[in-house]
Amino acid sequence: MKVGLVQEEGRTWSSYTTSSLPSDTRDAHICAAQLNVWYGDKLALHDVTLAVDRGTIAAVVGPSGCGKTSFLMCINRLTDMIPRCRVSGALHLDHLNLMSPTIDVLALRRRVGMVFQKPNPFPLSVWDNLALPLKEHGVRKRDELRQRIETVLREVGLWNDVKDRLGHSALALSGGQQQRVCLARALVLSPEVLLLDEPCSSLDPLSSGMIEDLIVSLRGRLTIVIVTHHLAQARRIADSVAVFWAQAGAGWLVESGPTQQIFDSPQHPITAAYIQGHRG
Amino acid sequence: MFSINTLSPSRSDYLLATVLRLCAVLSGVVLLLVVVFLVQEAFPALRHVGLVRLFTDDSWHPTEGLYNLLPMLWGTMLVTIGAVSLAAPLAILSAMFCQFYAPVSLARWYRRLIELLAGIPSVVYGFWGLVVLVPMIGNLHPPGPSLLAGMVVLAIMILPTIALLMEASLAAVPQEYLHGALALGLRRWTMIRNIVLPAARSGLFASAVLGVGRALGETMAVLMVCGNVVQIPHSVFAPVRTLTANIALEIAYAFGTHRSALFASGILLLLIVLGIVVVADAVKPRWTYGE
Ligand SMILES: Nc1ncnc2c1ncn2[C@@H]1O[C@H](COP(=O)(O)OP(=O)(O)OP(=O)(O)O)[C@@H](O)[C@H]1O
Numbered sequence A: 001m002k003v004g005l006v007q008e009e010g011r012t013w014s015s016y017t018t019s020s021l022p023s024d025t026r027d028a029h030i031c032a033a034q035l036n037v038w039y040g041d042k043l044a045l046h047d048v049t050l051a052v053d054r055g056t057i058a059a060v061v062g063p064s065g066c067g068k069t070s071f072l073m074c075i076n077r078l079t080d081m082i083p084r085c086r087v088s089g090a091l092h093l094d095h096l097n098l099m100s101p102t103i104d105v106l107a108l109r110r111r112v113g114m115v116f117q118k119p120n121p122f123p124l125s126v127w128d129n130l131a132l133p134l135k136e137h138g139v140r141k142r143d144e145l146r147q148r149i150e151t152v153l154r155e156v157g158l159w160n161d162v163k164d165r166l167g168h169s170a171l172a173l174s175g176g177q178q179q180r181v182c183l184a185r186a187l188v189l190s191p192e193v194l195l196l197d198e199p200c201s202s203l204d205p206l207s208s209g210m211i212e213d214l215i216v217s218l219r220g221r222l223t224i225v226i227v228t229h230h231l232a233q234a235r236r237i238a239d240s241v242a243v244f245w246a247q248a249g250a251g252w253l254v255e256s257g258p259t260q261q262i263f264d265s266p267q268h269p270i271t272a273a274y275i276q277g278h279r280g
Numbered sequence B: 001m002f003s004i005n006t007l008s009p010s011r012s013d014y015l016l017a018t019v020l021r022l023c024a025v026l027s028g029v030v031l032l033l034v035v036v037f038l039v040q041e042a043f044p045a046l047r048h049v050g051l052v053r054l055f056t057d058d059s060w061h062p063t064e065g066l067y068n069l070l071p072m073l074w075g076t077m078l079v080t081i082g083a084v085s086l087a088a089p090l091a092i093l094s095a096m097f098c099q100f101y102a103p104v105s106l107a108r109w110y111r112r113l114i115e116l117l118a119g120i121p122s123v124v125y126g127f128w129g130l131v132v133l134v135p136m137i138g139n140l141h142p143p144g145p146s147l148l149a150g151m152v153v154l155a156i157m158i159l160p161t162i163a164l165l166m167e168a169s170l171a172a173v174p175q176e177y178l179h180g181a182l183a184l185g186l187r188r189w190t191m192i193r194n195i196v197l198p199a200a201r202s203g204l205f206a207s208a209v210l211g212v213g214r215a216l217g218e219t220m221a222v223l224m225v226c227g228n229v230v231q232i233p234h235s236v237f238a239p240v241r242t243l244t245a246n247i248a249l250e251i252a253y254a255f256g257t258h259r260s261a262l263f264a265s266g267i268l269l270l271l272i273v274l275g276i277v278v279v280a281d282a283v284k285p286r287w288t289y290g291e
């Protein structure tokens, strides 16, 4: 299998990228090499080679349909649940081979949290939204539940809003509050990686700003991969940026590198045009 | 809703709306006529026998002027409750299997099979019950034709319909919930129990109520396997007669007050169905939690 090859010859694949990787790849937390995703016969993501350093924020940008969501879903193996979806290539989280059919995906998803584009709190109370994953992963004592839920709700700035109505439906909250519940739900399991799929796209600027601040405050503690359509947002918060593009229906990675470099001296004409387009 | 006028519709829109309204009025009128007809036909019995005696007479012997409907009412209720309580849990299991556990290709075939089963005429189920089930029960505990046979045959008969409806309500649970649950590393069963079932409960409940409606009205299959003895059963092995079977059995030769009493039992059935609809609507679980 290709997988072993990449692990042993750790550095060989960095030559596939159009620009240098963020930093020394041996420190990389998430490592993808020649990653392909198929939906049935349709190639959705082609040959993506990308590394994300531990504790940094990586932004994934690109036009609609270029495989950004597909890329995120490989990292927590949500691709498993899509019928006829196939992934090939190499993908590692630390030393864990994510392509292996035998890994414990439940444990993996505990380490890798995800927030979706559309707020999707469960149709349960705020408390149950957060207690459910905790209980599932072995936290049973009510004191501990309470303490962890309070901590995480404070962290996402929701505690004062909901502390008196933890028993009320999470669906009764506003869209921004719902998205923060989802963020809290992902954080409550203390993951080491957080995947954010356009978390602000359905929110007003104020809620969007709150979530952005929260993401920045998590830098260093977690490795964050955020998909966003706001180039300005990517520039503000990301340490590195990966530009995806769609060609003949298949998404591919145009260029990746430190944020500064991508925005100030893009190597690839597509990147330059994309950034230019958003400036103009 | 927008009224027709605010949308300033085209002529064809207007025509369609008129036709649809006529259809709605027509079905309402038909229902009304059925009720009026029933009441009219039942009136002699209600006047000569009286409402009270329909439930307090010594027995159902119309030729001797005894008109107690209570044993048949019991028969209908017990058969229905038994059938639904057998069928509903199985239907939930079947729906969960098809929606969450079966591989896609298997699920497709399984669903087709159930659709096929739902289309089998009730008399065929009755026939099967008569030839296979009744002798089996007879071996276990004579005589064979019994409340139990009715429950089981009815349960098998309504199972495909309820299972299909329940699967549809499970499928209607938004995908986002499922993605959210899987992304948190919840096990499939945790996801189903804590998120899917609560979210789908009003649909599941409605499916079961529809099953009750079908079981109540079923005539042929129960007539064939229940033994049709007019009595309040003391065990599941005792034969019973349901209201519907009673009408089907006796209407051919009944006349006078007897005939009228059968129409009164028809009204009783109608009232039971109405009662179930009202109660179901009142206790129906809400779609969302705590709102
Ligand atoms: N479940 C699926 N089945 C089939 N094709 C899919 C599926 N999900 C995505 N695709 C296809 O794969 C390609 C990449 O989709 P993906 O959702 O990853 O794009 P994206 O970059 O996240 O787009 P957006 O910015 O609109 O969210 C698209 O062409 C899409 O049509």
Ligand SMILES: [Mg+2]
Pocket (backbone or CB within 6 Å): A068, A069, A070, A197
């Ligand atoms: Mg997407």
